[in-house]
Amino acid sequence: MRIALDAMGGDCGSELLIEGALAAVRDNRDFEVVLLGPSAELEKQVALLADTTLSSRLSIQHASQVVSMHESPVEAVRKKKDSTIMVGFDLVRQGKADAVVSAGNSGATLAAAVRKLGRLKGVARPGIASLFPTLKEPVILMDIGANVDCRPQHLFQFAIMAASCSRLLLGIERPRVGLLSIGEESGKGNALVKETHVLLRQSGLNFIGNVEGRDVYQGDVDVIVCDGFVGNISLKISEGLAEAAMQMLKDEIMKSLRAKIGYLLIRKAFARFRKRVDYAEYGGAPLLGIDGVGIICHGKSNAIAIKNGIEVAADMVRSRVNDSIRSSLEEYAT
Amino acid sequence: MRIALDAMGGDCGSELLIEGALAAVRDNRDFEVVLLGPSAELEKQVALLADTTLSSRLSIQHASQVVSMHESPVEAVRKKKDSTIMVGFDLVRQGKADAVVSAGNSGATLAAAVRKLGRLKGVARPGIASLFPTLKEPVILMDIGANVDCRPQHLFQFAIMAASCSRLLLGIERPRVGLLSIGEESGKGNALVKETHVLLRQSGLNFIGNVEGRDVYQGDVDVIVCDGFVGNISLKISEGLAEAAMQMLKDEIMKSLRAKIGYLLIRKAFARFRKRVDYAEYGGAPLLGIDGVGIICHGKSNAIAIKNGIEVAADMVRSRVNDSIRSSLEEYAT
Structure with missing residues (x-):
């Protein structure tokens, strides 16, 4: 399992986000974390990490743009095709990641998810x-x-x-x-x-x-x-x-x-x-109704919150929440 | 100035409400309080009060009915013509009181105020x-x-x-x-x-x-x-x-x-x-937009809250808030 983390989102800074990712892979053996952001910058930061066993379970996916907290979701999705969240949900679409976690602009994260993955049928x-x-x-x-x-x-x-x-x-x-x-x-x-x-x-x-x-x-x-x-x-x-x-x-x-x-x-x-x-x-807030898994963390998250957000994402993937939503929608709609 | 107090409203009981009224007239020399409720019952309670100087500044206005907390405001106003709040706002209408304070059903209190006093022009x-x-x-x-x-x-x-x-x-x-x-x-x-x-x-x-x-x-x-x-x-x-x-x-x-x-x-x-x-x-919550003064206190008010509610009512009468609302409505509407 691979969880993609927006390493540029929120007010907390990428150092703290990477710290959260590291804590998540330390405590969970069944997934890796893909850091989304400018690769040169992120590589430098990962290289500084002491524990190379753990840092080998972090990979980097380049994304050149960042959506700021107050940007309009619609515009962000339209104009910033190479933003961390767009790249993240594109990985999910391609089957290269299982979920995206972001502490950034929540509206834009949802909009990017809908754009890249679409809604669950009937939602x-x-x-x-x-x-x-x-x-x-x-x-x-x-x-x-x-x-x-x-x-x-x-x-x-x-x-x-x-x-x-x-x-x-x-x-x-x-x-x-x-x-x-x-x-x-x-x-x-x-x-x-x-x-x-x-x-x-x-x-x-x-x-x-x-x-x-x-x-x-x-x-x-x-x-x-x-x-x-x-x-x-x-x-x-x-x-x-x-x-x-x-x-x-x-x-x-x-x-x-x-x-x-x-x-x-x-x-x-x-x-x-x-x-x-x-x-x-309490970790992250799940996006529900998209055809994939996305978690939004609070903009002021600390490393523990990021770790929890990643773990909630992994939980959602493991437990196949979307399968349950799909069948519930069919069951209760009739 | 005379402030009418719904002596039956809320979850607190009339003893506590009367205690609040007593505290209000003790600290304020420019108004009296009219207790609204079944006169026999209230007379008994007032007769028990030790301080006769103060209790002489409490009077009683008989009202045979009480609107409960969960009653529909519309029905309460239609069916209970002799409720504490209807009698209270009727006193205001007749110029026999200057304001009504109630810790009872807030929707019904507002409905009674509108029924008896009407809205301020333009509201x-x-x-x-x-x-x-x-x-x-x-x-x-x-x-x-x-x-x-x-x-x-x-x-x-x-x-x-x-x-x-x-x-x-x-x-x-x-x-x-x-x-x-x-x-x-x-x-x-x-x-x-x-x-x-x-x-x-x-x-x-x-x-x-x-x-x-x-x-x-x-x-x-x-x-x-x-x-x-x-x-x-x-x-x-x-x-x-x-x-x-x-x-x-x-x-x-x-x-x-x-x-x-x-x-x-x-x-x-x-x-x-x-x-x-x-x-x-913080005392009471003012009803605004009615042609008179009404204050709603929290259903779980204690005597201090009731006292404060009565004082806010007196303040609203003294400062002629409704005159200010009237002229502001005219000023800002144009």
Whole structure:
């Protein structure tokens, strides 16, 4: 198995990305990593690595262009034919790689995947799923930003695709599917949600009804569907609140010596807490609905997050998530 | 000035609501509070209060019905003519009270206000604004749930109304207005946001452009507008995350003796932190766009939150927010 890693994507820098790749091949014997980027630059960096046994399991595929974080996905795919992500998904198309992982522009990564690999048969809108930490097991939320204006049928397919992910990646046999809304009753929500509710109720999926914003972190639902506008805001507002809350707490602690001493004693518990909520531990966000495997990592990923993203990609290849999505789409569509 | 308090609304119980009313009249000499509810029951409770000087500034207005939290607003207003909120807004209509405060069903409270008082001239959709804590000053977000399917004109008016609130209640001379979206660029967002962006840019308001979910808690914007579906999910997801995070942190602390001791030292800093983020400290959410003053408190309010809600209502009456909204609507509409 070969996982292609966009070695130029995101805000983290290629050194850190390569560190993640190295950690991934160290812990997994069944795949290699192909680094995508300017070959001269990447060769230099790989040559510096101390462990030659491991670095021999990294290869390089030249790509002369990089899509920046704020570039328009449509334009990026049209104009930058030799970008890391276009080259990566081209490798997958040619059977030379099994998946692409990128911490770069998520919209452009999805667009490149669709362009090079196409959609799975019957999928109207591919999207991006993401794991959210909860008080119990993580929940998969889809879509987190690829599709801002959705129709009920799109949300219905998000539910099917994310449920396949939940089964195969998280081992949940019959995932509980919830529809993100502003009240538990079926009549609550906007027009999109009300129509989607009917589709899901009739679907044969394990649909538990509407869930509210406050249910997301409780862990009593395995899959939550929403349009990409709502999903992206949910994700970003959570990240923003977590950061702001840590900052406020730090400010309050720094106001007294007593609290500072307390903090020294509590530090490890804090670290465990952070690890529990940190996106880095949850690795990448799968692109679902494309005819292949693609993983998007957070733009601010560290090496652990990249390693996890690569491992999630390998998991998706091993467990044949797309076969499951294909058969689920056929099963639930009829 | 007389503020009417729904003494039966919410999950908190009338004892706690009366405690909040008592605290409000203790700290403010320029208003009295009218308790709305079954008079026999309320009279009993008020008779038990020790401080007769203060309790003489509480009066009771009989209302035989209560709207429950999950009742349909439309039906509640149609069927329960003698509910606390209907009676309350009727007092305002008759000039016998200046505002209504309720911790009950927010949709029904808004519907009752519209039924009894009507909308301010030119307002298409009244809505609910709410204060969110940030790293700096609180931000006003509107709408948080009254209007799930909105048109650009509605969001535009939310911006005007919330900006008036920001000026008069928070003293911000020229509030920075942001539009909640999934990217800072004007082209990012769903169809509703893209059209609203154009209206706001041309408006003469101090529009700073799109803001993302992660900007909500930074404090670099004074007013954020969004439709009620997105706003409600933003609010609920924040509450849910804050609760879950505190629970997770507590779990981690309880795992070691060292951390438990640390917690004892850090406790006060924690309390200050909680106070900073706690909705109770931020009091009520103003109904904006109705021809009168109405405040909704959180269903799980404590006495402090009720007191704050009553004080916000009094502030809105004193500062004539509706006059400002009226003239802003005229100014910016042309």
